[in-house]
Amino acid sequence: MKLFDFIQPATIDEALSAWRPGAAWLGGGTNLVDLMKTGAMQPDAVIDITRLPGLDRIETLPDGSTRIGALVRNATLAHDRDFAAAYPMVAEALLSGASGQLRNVATVAGNLLQKTRCPFFQEPAALCNRRDPGAGCDAMAAPGNSAILGWSDACIATNPSDFTVPLVALEAVAEVRGPQGMREIAVADLQPLPGSTPERDTALEPGELILALRLPARARSFAAHARYLKVRERTSFAFALASAAAALRIEGGLIAEARLALGAVAAKPWRLAEAEAMMTGKAPDAALFAEVAEAVLAMANSPDGQKWKIDLARNTAARALSMAAAGTPARIPALPASPFGTRIEDPQHV
Amino acid sequence: MSDTISLSRRFGSNSGQPVTRRDGIAKVTGSATFSADNHPDSLLYAVYATATIARGRVTRMDTAAAEAHPGIVLVMTPQNRPPLQGNPDDKPTFFSQRIEVLQDDTVRYAGQPVALVVGETLEAATEGARLLNPQYAMEKPRTGLDDAAAYTFEPAGFGTPANTVHGDVEAGHAAATASVDVSYTTSAMYHNAMETHAVVAKWNGDKLHLELPSQALTMTCHSMAYFFGIPPENVTLSSPYLGGGFGSKAFPIGPYVLAVLAARTLDRPVKLALSRNQMFGPVGHRGATRQRLRLGIDDQAALTVIDHSGLSETSTFDDFIEPAPNASQGLYKAGALRSTHSAVRLDIGTPGPMRAPGEASGSAALECAMDEMAEKAGIDPLEFRLLNYAEIEPGTGKPYSSKALRECYRQGAERFGWAGRPLQPRQMVDGDGMLTGWGMGTALFPCPMFMAEAEATLRPDGTALVETSAVDMGQGAWTSLAQIAADSLGLPLDKVEFRAGHSSLPDGGVAGGSGHTATAGSALHAAGSDVIRQLGELAAADPASPLHGSGNAGFVARDGLLMVEGDDSRSEPFADILARAGGVPLKGSGRGVRPPEAAEAHAMHSHGAVFAEVKVDSVLCQMRVTRMVGVFAAGRIINPRLTESQLLGGMIWGLSFALHEEARHDPRTGRIVNADLAGYHVPVNADVHGFEAITVHEDDPHVNALGIKGVGEIGTVGSVGAIANAIWHATGKRIRRFPIRIEDLLTA
Ligand SMILES: Cc1cc2nc3c(=O)[nH]c(=O)nc-3n(C[C@H](O)[C@H](O)[C@H](O)COP(=O)(O)OP(=O)(O)OC[C@H]3O[C@@H](n4cnc5c(N)ncnc54)[C@H](O)[C@@H]3O)c2cc1C
Numbered sequence A: 001m002k003l004f005d006f007i008q009p010a011t012i013d014e015a016l017s018a019w020r021p022g023a024a025w026l027g028g029g030t031n032l033v034d035l036m037k038t039g040a041m042q043p044d045a046v047i048d049i050t051r052l053p054g055l056d057r058i059e060t061l062p063d064g065s066t067r068i069g070a071l072v073r074n075a076t077l078a079h080d081r082d083f084a085a086a087y088p089m090v091a092e093a094l095l096s097g098a099s100g101q102l103r104n105v106a107t108v109a110g111n112l113l114q115k116t117r118c119p120f121f122q123e124p125a126a127l128c129n130r131r132d133p134g135a136g137c138d139a140m141a142a143p144g145n146s147a148i149l150g151w152s153d154a155c156i157a158t159n160p161s162d163f164t165v166p167l168v169a170l171e172a173v174a175e176v177r178g179p180q181g182m183r184e185i186a187v188a189d190l191q192p193l194p195g196s197t198p199e200r201d202t203a204l205e206p207g208e209l210i211l212a213l214r215l216p217a218r219a220r221s222f223a224a225h226a227r228y229l230k231v232r233e234r235t236s237f238a239f240a241l242a243s244a245a246a247a248l249r250i251e252g253g254l255i256a257e258a259r260l261a262l263g264a265v266a267a268k269p270w271r272l273a274e275a276e277a278m279m280t281g282k283a284p285d286a287a288l289f290a291e292v293a294e295a296v297l298a299m300a301n302s303p304d305g306q307k308w309k310i311d312l313a314r315n316t317a318a319r320a321l322s323m324a325a326a327g328t329p330a331r332i333p334a335l336p337a338s339p340f341g342t343r344i345e346d347p348q349h350v
Numbered sequence B: 001m002s003d004t005i006s007l008s009r010r011f012g013s014n015s016g017q018p019v020t021r022r023d024g025i026a027k028v029t030g031s032a033t034f035s036a037d038n039h040p041d042s043l044l045y046a047v048y049a050t051a052t053i054a055r056g057r058v059t060r061m062d063t064a065a066a067e068a069h070p071g072i073v074l075v076m077t078p079q080n081r082p083p084l085q086g087n088p089d090d091k092p093t094f095f096s097q098r099i100e101v102l103q104d105d106t107v108r109y110a111g112q113p114v115a116l117v118v119g120e121t122l123e124a125a126t127e128g129a130r131l132l133n134p135q136y137a138m139e140k141p142r143t144g145l146d147d148a149a150a151y152t153f154e155p156a157g158f159g160t161p162a163n164t165v166h167g168d169v170e171a172g173h174a175a176a177t178a179s180v181d182v183s184y185t186t187s188a189m190y191h192n193a194m195e196t197h198a199v200v201a202k203w204n205g206d207k208l209h210l211e212l213p214s215q216a217l218t219m220t221c222h223s224m225a226y227f228f229g230i231p232p233e234n235v236t237l238s239s240p241y242l243g244g245g246f247g248s249k250a251f252p253i254g255p256y257v258l259a260v261l262a263a264r265t266l267d268r269p270v271k272l273a274l275s276r277n278q279m280f281g282p283v284g285h286r287g288a289t290r291q292r293l294r295l296g297i298d299d300q301a302a303l304t305v306i307d308h309s310g311l312s313e314t315s316t317f318d319d320f321i322e323p324a325p326n327a328s329q330g331l332y333k334a335g336a337l338r339s340t341h342s343a344v345r346l347d348i349g350t351p352g353p354m355r356a357p358g359e360a361s362g363s364a365a366l367e368c369a370m371d372e373m374a375e376k377a378g379i380d381p382l383e384f385r386l387l388n389y390a391e392i393e394p395g396t397g398k399p400y401s402s403k404a405l406r407e408c409y410r411q412g413a414e415r416f417g418w419a420g421r422p423l424q425p426r427q428m429v430d431g432d433g434m435l436t437g438w439g440m441g442t443a444l445f446p447c448p449m450f451m452a453e454a455e456a457t458l459r460p461d462g463t464a465l466v467e468t469s470a471v472d473m474g475q476g477a478w479t480s481l482a483q484i485a486a487d488s489l490g491l492p493l494d495k496v497e498f499r500a501g502h503s504s505l506p507d508g509g510v511a512g513g514s515g516h517t518a519t520a521g522s523a524l525h526a527a528g529s530d531v532i533r534q535l536g537e538l539a540a541a542d543p544a545s546p547l548h549g550s551g552n553a554g555f556v557a558r559d560g561l562l563m564v565e566g567d568d569s570r571s572e573p574f575a576d577i578l579a580r581a582g583g584v585p586l587k588g589s590g591r592g593v594r595p596p597e598a599a600e601a602h603a604m605h606s607h608g609a610v611f612a613e614v615k616v617d618s619v620l621c622q623m624r625v626t627r628m629v630g631v632f633a634a635g636r637i638i639n640p641r642l643t644e645s646q647l648l649g650g651m652i653w654g655l656s657f658a659l660h661e662e663a664r665h666d667p668r669t670g671r672i673v674n675a676d677l678a679g680y681h682v683p684v685n686a687d688v689h690g691f692e693a694i695t696v697h698e699d700d701p702h703v704n705a706l707g708i709k710g711v712g713e714i715g716t717v718g719s720v721g722a723i724a725n726a727i728w729h730a731t732g733k734r735i736r737r738f739p740i741r742i743e744d745l746l747t748a
């Protein structure tokens, strides 16, 4: 790989002042280093942030919200009992991603900012607008597992992160520090849709560093009815073909509030307020969930005109809502987010 | 004192014992040195640049940039590649394919080497190769089975005819009262053994030493000698461990030759190891096929015809035609049998043997078609197979050397709980609401023998040394061959030193075709028996021996004692006999080969029956194999533990074939877009659930003196069809392409 400067700052201030154009932050490195090896990313400087102090804590703030340091490892967060009890679908999503080894190394901020798995992005010999603005998009002729919502003629890639999907449903925010100081960005806004500038794959400004994620206190109110469901080509260790994070607050047998975000369907997790609102005040019911899923996918179309992925996303959304309605299991299932090992109450045959 | 006696004394046999791998501890602790673990002094590192298009020409490479990079010592391109003494387009041995060694600037497939960069460090060489940044004149790549015209070529695979016909095929079709006519497609699958291909090459004058993982040491030495114009005895090759071969390490690949050439040019040792994504190109792969199966039955559900044709992909510069349709020969009784092969030339690396080449792909299609035929006949699939059970080999009419397939069916069905399976699909739902289906398939694999030599030396202290250049590629040959050798000498395993994996040893032959244990084992058995025979002559002629004069009775050797056959009371320790004969070691030699008459007289196959349970989510269409039972009849089992591991590995490969493996090409450039293990899926542990492999007793007096068939590949055969048939049984949907994907079920 290309030669680069390797910088290991000891403080956040040092890290921020070490940053220069062409530099990249290094978390666990499970995504960045892979892309450096293929040549898809060629930073001149790699700034290792894993030694920065104070970013590896999971804290409950006085207002009941939870603050997760950027360097907390995926596995640490998923296995934190209090966290998993309060935000079960976040833990379930984390545990459905990658493998045990990767989760031990990957940081939460790195997970959020991992690049698309579009194979043409990863291979420098391919034409890719996201990697090389204006080059073209090889994926158009071979869409595979592409976006079905929010894509543009410039880019049809999806965001691959599982973790981000429930974070968006639960309205998490990222605490960011950069040359201009501190600011907060909703996780939902972290990944812009491609439009005509797919190369802008994050809302972070150059040199900005995520210091923490925050889950609002309100997000705890869904704990009893919250599931993540991920459909994939093998039982474990595969990215989603479609996924959904579904959370319901059920009061007196009726849905007081509902959240639904879909993964692997767009350049960011997909959430539609109108569809969520359809459930408010209603009794949880498979027919209702099917309508909601229909509504979320109403605008979907796939670049190659194929329907299967839209059907799959719709079925996944409806099922995730049914699973959430059935209640969060006492412990995260042995096959997290899998259709296997979970009783299906209402199999509608295809 | 223990009141039990040692196993070897009790049974007089090391064979049949579940001995653990003798190299297991070295492997799990990391002390086993694989080829790429060698670092001779002043080692250089070679990395080759790969073509990122499949068809065209390299028009420019930035050699200046690569040469200017710190640490680069050589940039080799078609312009400056030093000459080879042998013609690189030749195939020096039978098991060879045309190699890529920078013959010209033509690009014939993506992943082809287009330049070699050698550096003082791996990092320097890697960056040097990247800096070359090749530019191309690209042509439209042909990577699909319909992208070129079909042709036929003799032979298909290794040595089988392109067409095999037995009986009157047209009459068979005409006689059918019911028939199926179906096409199945299988995808291109690429070798991804844990250890990627690697070589450390070191010259000493005109002598070459190679550290290189090889399934065929002697042939590899011969090939290298040919290309470099030196006598074969000037090449030594050490291959003590392989991290998997599966057919990909049977013949030398172009990058090896380039590394050896660089070592000679620079007069320093050179290491080259393929990166994971370089495995998708020059090392052979299982070619994609499209197969048409036409089966007919009469009103008794007896097969009147099996008519199996196949179209396979091959490269534009060599012929390897996946012999899939041959899988229909030798298995089911049918009035007529036809297997025909054709191929298309595509812009891909040349396909080659991959675990059960032909058998796996062909069986996948055949076993599904059999299931479709059974469905049409309204008969249970197992019942249908039993109705068409072949007592003699169909077509040839030869008797089977042994065939315990009926017993495999019986035990498999019982173990799996096949009875009571509903005939109709979509009848079973489990407690979680998952559609559940059961399917089965038959497995057949030939038992070839090649040629191997071995030597055995009985040392004066009563221990022995046995030698053959056999190959342990992870299957456990190091262990099971030593068990055979120990038995041939009548010694416990720990009294036998077993040397293998080096070309200076007697030729151990090829580890392939599931024939290595049979072949090298037979050679070892013959060598040991030769020593014991000589020992008997010594003892019989020695008046001081209790065995004196009993030469005619014959001797047996057991636990270090030579004894008169049928009279255990007359025995003498080996060491005593040797001591009186002057204390010199006794040397014996042997060959493992099957006489042509024996090969002609019988049809020789391993058999098996595989049963699978699959669960499918009816709405999301995610699939999971939840149980699989494989029962196999494979002659004498030398080591049940290693055998089980081989069979399970084969069955897991069947799962991989059925549900996961598929190389996908970029339509614009022809590059394989999922050329890494994140994108190219094989099963993970969570996919391998409830697998069982069982062997049934089988005595085969004809295959070889030891009764050994082979277990390396058969596990894959039958498994693919069993899974696909279970998916049909769960869902009512026939997916006629592999791997079966979620989208296929969703759109079916
Ligand atoms: C084989 C494989 C399978 C996988 N499967 C899944 C899966 O199923 N589901 C899933 O969700 N993920 C999966 N992943 C992706 C994995 O989750 C990510 O690689 C990982 O979470 C990234 O975390 P990291 O700390 O290693 O990030 P890094 O590789 O260190 O960084 C990733 C990116 O984030 C930037 N970055 C890191 N930290 C910060 C920060 N604090 N502020 C600003 N920028 C930052 C880096 O510059 C880089 O661009 C898989 C990965 C692999 C290799």
Ligand code: SF4
Pocket: A116, A118, A119, A120, A121, A127, A128, A129, A130, A131, A136, A137, A138, A139, A140, A154, A155, A156, A157, A198
């Ligand atoms: S879809 Fe997006 S990421 Fe993929 S090749 Fe096209 S532009 Fe690049």
